[in-house]
Each structure stands twice: as structure tokens, then as C-alpha cells.
Amino acid sequence: MVVLPESVYLKYDVIKGNGQSRLLQAVSQAIMTSYPRSEIRADGQVVKINFSDGMKFEILPAFKKTDWYGNWDGTYKYPDTNMGGNWRSTNPKAEQEAMKTKNSSSNGLLLDTCKHLRFVRDNYFSSYHLSGIVIDSFVYHVIGGWRWTEPGSRFSSACGTYENALLEYLNQNSMWGILNLTAPGSGENVSTENSLECLRKVVNYIVR
Incomplete structure (x- = not known):
């Protein structure tokens, strides 16, 4: 899990037509800059990285989920590109x-x-x-x-x-x-x- 700033969530939340997919693509491109020779692709809720040595990682971009008062209980929201795109939660x-x-x-x-x-x-x-x-x-x-x-x-x-x-x-x-x-x-x-x-x-x- 990679925790991103709330400003990133607000940027993609307002996009109509699966902003969650756009977010995963942006994360994929950012990772590809550092690892241009690795196999990198967005897949549902995560970005998958397959390194040439056989190591595999799944990166889940997430945001802290707070209440109206800014309190956080350990829950994160993350993108799900399925069914037109939505936000899901995990603790x-x-x-x-x-x-x-x-x-x-x-x-x-x-x-x-x-x-x-x-x-x-x-x-x-x-x-x-x-x-x-x-x-x-x-x-x-x-x-x-x-x-x-x-x-x-x-x-x-x-x-x-x-x-x-x-x-x-x-x-x-x-x-x-x-x-x-x-x-x-x-x-x-x-x-x-x-x-x-x-x-x-x-x-x-x-x-x-």
C-alpha cells in the first residue's frame, strides 16, 4: 500500500468516466519512470510490477479516510476500476x-x-x-x-x-x-x- 495525499484523491474523484482507472494509469506511469525495463500494468485495484529477477509486487494506491472532524480510524479508501469505477475501503x-x-x-x-x-x-x-x-x-x-x-x-x-x-x-x-x-x-x-x-x-x- 502506498498512501497518497488527499489532493490526489480530490483530483481524480471529480473525473467523470472512471477516474479510478485514470489514477491507476498515472501511478503506473510514475513507477515506469523508475523501472522502465520492468513489466508494469494496472489491474483492477492495484498496479502490478514484475521484475526480471522473478520478484513480483502489487502496489495499492490509497488515501486516509477521515470523518468530518478530520479523525482517522485506520481505514483507507482505494480505487476500484471495475463496474465503471468506484472507491472501496480497507483497514x-x-x-x-x-x-x-x-x-x-x-x-x-x-x-x-x-x-x-x-x-x-x-x-x-x-x-x-x-x-x-x-x-x-x-x-x-x-x-x-x-x-x-x-x-x-x-x-x-x-x-x-x-x-x-x-x-x-x-x-x-x-x-x-x-x-x-x-x-x-x-x-x-x-x-x-x-x-x-x-x-x-x-x-x-x-x-x-
Whole structure:
């Protein structure tokens, strides 16, 4: 996450016709000035950078979200270029704490699953869009009582049943191209419209 001045938000908020997309393009161009030989592209809510050494980063431009009195509770607003463009909210500290707690109770299974889904996305479905917050929120809500019996060892049930639980949850809760998800901890709505196709491909891949 890169926090930008409020003046930048005001500049792009007044633009009609997806100012959020214009903002991501401006951020992409600024990054390209410093890294002209790297692969850089705007993708939904983030700017993706692929370096020649294999390192990959997702840059989320964001702005502090304050009330009328200028008070800030740790929430940020960030651009979403989907569906004509809008602003979404995130509270990283609350989300990180929720992920940390759930990962601990699952003996590390939560983060291991999130990393595995990212690996499959990046290596087999890189031409599709699947945001990190969709992966994290999806696994957080599905994992329930699943856990490693020992950190990093094996599942607490028969091999394959955990992966099938991911697929079953996805099939039962996605309708008309939408999967309703909220971010861990903050409870903010998560945009899934442009990520659902790739998420389905990734989950089906790990089940087979």
C-alpha cells in the first residue's frame, strides 16, 4: 500500500468516466519512470510490477479516510476500476490482526493456503485477474475449523477433503458471477466480480 495525499484523491474523484482507472494509469506511469525495463500494468485495484529477477509486487494506491472532524480510524479508501469505477475501503491493521489470529488457530494452514492459491494463480493463470484480498478473504471465510495437526505438516482430516471444502464453498456461495465476501477483521465488502473466474480456475486446479 502506498498512501497518497488527499489532493490526489480530490483530483481524480471529480473525473467523470472512471477516474479510478485514470489514477491507476498515472501511478503506473510514475513507477515506469523508475523501472522502465520492468513489466508494469494496472489491474483492477492495484498496479502490478514484475521484475526480471522473478520478484513480483502489487502496489495499492490509497488515501486516509477521515470523518468530518478530520479523525482517522485506520481505514483507507482505494480505487476500484471495475463496474465503471468506484472507491472501496480497507483497514489493514484490523485485517492483519484477524488473519494473524486465524492463522495461529489453524497452525499456519490459513497462510499456507493463501500462498498456494497465489502460486497457482501466478504460474498457471497469470493472464487472468485474481486480487490478493479476494484470496485472503475467501480462505479466511472457508477455513472454519480446518487446521494443520502440526504446523506445516498435514491436514486434520483425510487428504483431499480440505481442498474439496474450498470448492464446495465456492460453488454454493457464488451466484450470477458474484461471490459475496467481506474482508477479515474490517468487515468491508470485497469486490469479486473480476476475480471470480480465476478463483474458480485456481480452486478447481488444486482439487483435481
